[in-house]
Amino acid sequence: MASWGKRLAGVRGVLLDISGVLFDGSEDGGVPIPGSVEAVARLKRSQLKVRFCTNESQKSRGDLVRLLRHHGFDISESEVTAPAPAASLILKERGLRPHLLVQDGVRSEFDQIDTSNPNCVVIADAGESFSYQNMNKAFRVLMELESPVLISLGKGRYYKETSGLMLDVGAYMKALEYACGIEAEVVGKPSPEYFRSALKEMGVEAHEQAIMIGDDIVGDVGGAQRCGMRALQVRTGKFRPSDERHPDVKADGYVENLAEAVDLLLQHADE
């Protein structure tokens, strides 16, 4: 451990993934990962800057923060980078009118967006709303467009809930890409623009200064590293032992959980 702990020297800002790092979700709200509430509190008492960088797209940012505060986390909406508000901004800038394939919980993020006569499709982690009927509706909207635009809030393969692994939005993005012969635009990790917007909010440079802590070897670790950041993978959430032998991505370090990551950061960041 000590061997790579030195790689943490100079860190000034920490990006934290939420699901699988702070807590494991479930239909009835989920449970905090042991030690994570205290770990976040310790980070926020330190000199390090902290920002939460999530691909959560089932809930609005407000609902997510309320849930986390209920679990005891010290977190506010302004500290969270989430794909739905980021996508909402992009839709406004480009004058896009989306057909939304999302759960009701996140629909409020698009309240200011014109959804009449759609000229694009936005898909989020829609869970049970990924019915055949809803997928076929989104497919037909895309096939009727001359230049189909598909925006996907993240492209995760799966995530872990207390009941087990759950298919994530990326699988359904691939289904629509294949059916329509198109490529989706991803808003969320591992898109470099998304990481950069989170770093900008925090006022920290990717190189030398920033580190990402996540449970997804590709979306969190690989994505952050491609932006020039360091990245740790926690052995919680959807972590699988085979991740440590991933053919393309190697984390700067692997830790049991967020608590251990924070221990190491507070020990080495000042070096």
Place this chain on the structure above:
Amino acid sequence: MASWGKRLAGVRGVLLDISGVLFDGSEDGGVPIPGSVEAVARLKRSQLKVRFCTNESQKSRGDLVRLLRHHGFDISESEVTAPAPAASLILKERGLRPHLLVQDGVRSEFDQIDTSNPNCVVIADAGESFSYQNMNKAFRVLMELESPVLISLGKGRYYKETSGLMLDVGAYMKALEYACGIEAEVVGKPSPEYFRSALKEMGVEAHEQAIMIGDDIVGDVGGAQRCGMRALQVRTGKFRPSDERHPDVKADGYVENLAEAVDLLLQHADE
């Protein structure tokens, strides 16, 4: 037309796609494509050998034939190559015990197959059964296997029913491939083994002797041509005008419908 009609010389066996060529499906049984009942009858009165080569995987072969006979088509079970019975044979040969993500209508094709303690997943065109819950169940079965095997009955992108375009099994195959990081084995068009098994049943050589008639530029036309066959695309079913400018596949000829294809075949095959 006459310019390419000569390419039909020497044809001895005709493979016919069913959906989009013989009839357009719908929830309540579908409607024959005008002229197709008579075109099949004329083909069968001719010297040409005929076989039906379908990717239909919602219904058992028996139910499909009953439906077609109800619409007036001269067709029997022994003349049909369909992916579910082909997959059933493969499962038996390889000792695979499938978790089935299929519609109830096709389940009888797997009656002889042990489905306890599954060591593979078989997906078919499952329509409404492609719920999130069913997809997640199939995903979890695959993720629990050391060497996951996914068998997909076809890999079509979409097909056309009277109500409009419908997502086909290929989209859901891609979703599971991506989520699990695996590649599916396809049983059905455009798999070369599948075309070859149909040709063998008919006793006709791919080169020089056989022609495929279908509405799918990739699955029917491209697949058959890669086996050395000639292939016509009909402008019925899911045909779209852009198919005639497809970047990779060019049919040997395009016809309005099966009736025109049979006219030309009967005129030129003997040349």
